[in-house]
Amino acid sequence: MSEVRDDRQYTETHEWILDNGDGTYTMGISDHAQALLGDMVYVELPGEGDEASAEDEFCVVESVKAASGVYAPADLEIVEANEALDDEPELVNSSCYDNGWLVKFKSDGIDGLMDAATYAETLD
Amino acid sequence: MKHTPLYQAHVDAGGKMVDFGGWEMPLNYGSQIEEHHQVRNDVGMFDVSHMTTVDFKGVEAKKFLQTLIANDVDKLKTQGKALYSCMLNEAGGVVDDLIVYYQDDENYRMVINAGTTEKDIAWINAQAEGFDVSVEPKLDLAMIAVQGPNARAKVYEAIPGVEGVAGELKPFNSASLGGLFIARTGYTGEDGFEIMLPEKSAEFTWKMLMEVGVKPCGLGARDTLRLEAGMSLYGSEMNDEVSPLEAALTWTVDLTDEDRRFVGRDALEALKDKGANNTIVGLVLEGKGVIRDHQKVVTNNGEGEVTSGTFSPTMGKAIAxxxxxxxxxxxxxxxxxxxxxxAKIVKPPFVRNGKVLV
Known part of the structure; x- marks a missing residue:
């Protein structure tokens, strides 16, 4: 069964978002998403200071099987991208909620996210 | 969905089961990339029981196969010898690619693709009209491919008696042991065996192989391995509308004997005279990313299309x-x-016997 962490929120497209409490958020893909995609071989990340509008595709995660866009959950500005993924994209598989995070960004707020319990129900 | 006799073994081993042309088959058992390396570096096994074995028997078996397929079975002179070929339609398009194994001039065995089985059998039966040959699909046979540098040694260890009959087999040759049919062939670019066996023995044999350390590998690794090995996949590199001359499979077409009028020969000769426009090449991506099927390719000579794209675990780069x-x-x-x-245009294979060649 896929792991869902209670400390963060989720999107319908299987990303997780962790509110860092200082106006920044950390984002990654859920355990369910990484399992579905399989072995990750490349992550295309935005640069620090890049901006994205809500629903823009601003990252791409590529597994052996498929490329999958990651969409901005709100208007946002990138604070940091996880450069470790350049050399070790497999961190997204082995540690999707910790070392395999994708980006940190600033945003004025995000609407329409699911809490962990609601997200877990969508996976049944 | 259809199941092979090893279905339960896959589920028990944690196989991620997917629909593969109507068959519920394991895509991987955890990590496709680890399974890939397992075959390149040591040994792995694949359930390929969904593929279909067809036996041809009769006084005109040879004559029939010389008409049915584009390569010439007259090349097969010793018992157990194998030949790769395509069977073509009248327009020269590929109905399927296949391997034929020779027993004697009145007995041949053929292995065809899973997804094309119904179409192939109908096609073969239609062509067989008027020939003294019986076409016998062996739907009750399982098939296990054991592949990798240590594959043969592990098979000898797991299945008593195999070394005695298959120990001296050269590549592309086969031997029988009771109900087992053992061929030194494969679809990975590594050494190994493809073993056909009665479905009742499949699970036992699979477990014996696991006992000696042969790891199950899924269709995901099978595809990255064959692609690194530069091997064509029916439906990707060729299909009913693509001829072998356009698919870098000219080597599988034998036009030597002018009296051998196999199906599709007229169309191939016309295409040969005119000159085929396209061919299959290999591509190695220079930057990061993964090449995917059907992406557009622009070369010095015009436009083309990716027929099979993936990430090569051995090279650490995208190839196609x-x-x-x-x-x-x-x-x-x-x-x-x-x-x-x-991307760089290269001549496949990309990898053979564990070594990168491009």
Whole structure:
């Protein structure tokens, strides 16, 4: 069964978002998403200071099987991208909620996210 | 969905089961990349029981196969010898690619693809009209491919008696042991055996192989291995509308004997005179990313299309087979997710016997 962490929120497209409490958020893909995609071989990340509008595709995660866009959950500005993924994209598989995070960004707020319990129900 | 006799073994081993042309088959058992390396570096096994074995028997078996397929079974002179070929339609398109194993002039065995089985059997039966040959699909046979540098040694260890009959087999040869049919063939670019056996023995044999350390591998690794080995996949590199001359399979077509009028020969000869426009080449991506099927390719000689794209675990780079205008060479560009990315045109295979060749 896929792991869902209670400390963060989720999107319908299987990303997780962790509110860092200082106006920044950390984002990654859920355990369910990484399992579905399989072995990750490349992550295309935005640069620090890049901006994205809500629903823009601003990252791409590529597994052996498929490329999958990651969409901005709100208007946002990138604070940091996880450069470790350049050399070790497999961190997204082995540690999707910790070392395999994708980006940190600033945003004025995000609407329409699911809490962990609601997200877990969508996976049944 | 259809199940092979090893279905339960896959589920028990944690196989991620997917629909593969109507068969519920394991894509991987955890990590496709680890399974890939397992085969390149040691040994792995694949359930390929979904593929179909067809036996041909009768006084005109040889004559029939000389009409049915584009390669010439007259090349097969010793018992157990194998030949790769395509069978063609009248227009020269590929009905399927296949392997024929020789027993004697009145007994041949053929292995065809899973997804094309119904079409193939109907086609073969239609062509067989008027020949003294019986066409016998063996739907009750399982098939296990054991592949990797240590594959043969592990098979000898797991299955008593095999070394005695298959220990001296050269590549592309086969032998029988009771109900087992053991061929030194494969679809990975590594050494190994493909073993056909009664479905009742499949699970036991699979477990014996696991006991000696042969790891199950899924269809995901099978595809990256065959692609690194530069081997064609029916439906990707060729199909009913693509001839072997356009798919870098000219070597599988034998036009030597002018009296051998196999199906599709007229069309192939006409195409040969005119000159085929396209061929299959290999591509190695220069930058990061993964090449995907059907992406557009722009070469020095015009436009083409990726027929099979993936990430090569052995090379750590994206690779592909692509159909491009003949004479394409040097660097090309691939349209990937609305960007043009540079790739190098190479001659497959990319990897054979554990070594990178491009």
């Amino acid at each position: 087979l692509a159909s491009v205008p003949k004479g394409s060479e040097g660097l090309c560009e691939i349209e990937m997710r609305n960007k043009m990315v540079s």
